[in-house]
Amino acid sequence: MDEIELLSALQAGSENAFKILVETYKRKVFNTVLAIVQNFEEAEDVSQEVFMETYLSIQKFRGDSKISTWLYRIATTKALEMIRKKKTTKRFAFFTNLFNSENEILHHPVNFVHPGVVFEQKENAKILFKAIEILPDNQKVAFTLAHMEGLSYQEITEVMCISLSSVESLLFRAKTNLRKSLGDHYKNQKM
Amino acid sequence: MENLDKRLEKIELTMRSIENIKTAEPSAYFYIRLKARMEAKLQNNKISIPWFAKPQYAFSILGCLLILNAFTFFGLKNRFSKITEPAYTSYSSYISDTQ
Numbered sequence: 001m002d003e004i005e006l007l008s009a010l011q012a013g014s015e016n017a018f019k020i021l022v023e024t025y026k027r028k029v030f031n032t033v034l035a036i037v038q039n040f041e042e043a044e045d046v047s048q049e050v051f052m053e054t055y056l057s058i059q060k061f062r063g064d065s066k067i068s069t070w071l072y073r074i075a076t077t078k079a080l081e082m083i084r085k086k087k088t089t090k091r092f093a094f095f096t097n098l099f100n101s102e103n104e105i106l107h108h109p110v111n112f113v114h115p116g117v118v119f120e121q122k123e124n125a126k127i128l129f130k131a132i133e134i135l136p137d138n139q140k141v142a143f144t145l146a147h148m149e150g151l152s153y154q155e156i157t158e159v160m161c162i163s164l165s166s167v168e169s170l171l172f173r174a175k176t177n178l179r180k181s182l183g184d185h186y187k188n189q190k191m
Numbered sequence: 192m193e194n195l196d197k198r199l200e201k202i203e204l205t206m207r208s209i210e211n212i213k214t215a216e217p218s219a220y221f222y223i224r225l226k227a228r229m230e231a232k233l234q235n236n237k238i239s240i241p242w243f244a245k246p247q248y249a250f251s252i253l254g255c256l257l258i259l260n261a262f263t264f265f266g267l268k269n270r271f272s273k274i275t276e277p278a279y280t281s282y283s284s285y286i287s288d289t290q
Contacts (some may be wrong), residue, residue, distance in 0.1 A: 044218060114212060
C-alpha cells in the first residue's frame, strides 16, 4: 500500500489502514518523542497521543506533505507540551509533596540513558542528553530531528515550518550551546 | 593547556556519543494499548456531559446567580426605602407640584 492509498484508506476510516500506519511509523514517532521527553513511559504515552491525534484529524490532512512529516510535526508538538506540563508539575512539587500522604515518587529524577546508545558511550550520552534537555525548545527539536532521526535540513524545514537558513541557524546555536554546557560540566570535573 | 585540550577532546567525544545510535523500540503491545486507549476515550466521549452540567461549573454558576439575586434584591429594597412621598399640606400645593 503506497502513501496515497494509505491516506485515502485512513480518510475512509479503515481500521486496517490505521494499524498499518501505526506499525509503519511507531518507531519514528517513539524515537523522536523519547529523545525530547527523555522518559520511556512518558514517551510511549505521548506516542499514543500522537496516533490518537492523527486518527482524529486525518480528515483535515490534505496530503500536501508526507505522512511522516505530518507525524513528526505532531510528535514534536506533543512532546514539547509534555515537557511544559512536567515543568508546571515540578513548580508545584512542594505542594503536591505536602498533600501526598503516601510515599509515592511524584517527580522522577532526570537520569536518562537512551536504549539505543552503544554500551561504551552510555556515560557520555547521559551527559549529552542532560545538556540537550536544557536547550531551548526549537533548538532541541531541530537537533533531535537532525542527529537522532537523521532527517535532512530540507525535511526539518517542512516539519518545523521554517526556512532553511533558520534550520541552519538553530542547529548551529544548538551545537554551540551544547558545547558550552558540556564545557561547564567538564570544567567542574577533575580531568 | 593540556587540561584544556583534554576537555575539548572530551566535549567532542561526548558530542559524538549519539552517532550511530540505534532506534529504540516501543513496547510490544503498543498497538493493542493504543487501541484500548482510543476505545476508552471514544466511550467516554459518548457519555460525556456538557461542561456547564459538570458539578463544579454548575454550582459556580448557581452561586453567582444567587449572589446577583441577593444584590439586586437588597439594592432595590434600599432604593425603595429611600423614596418617600412628599407630604402635601394643602390641595393647592399638590396641584402646583404636579402641574
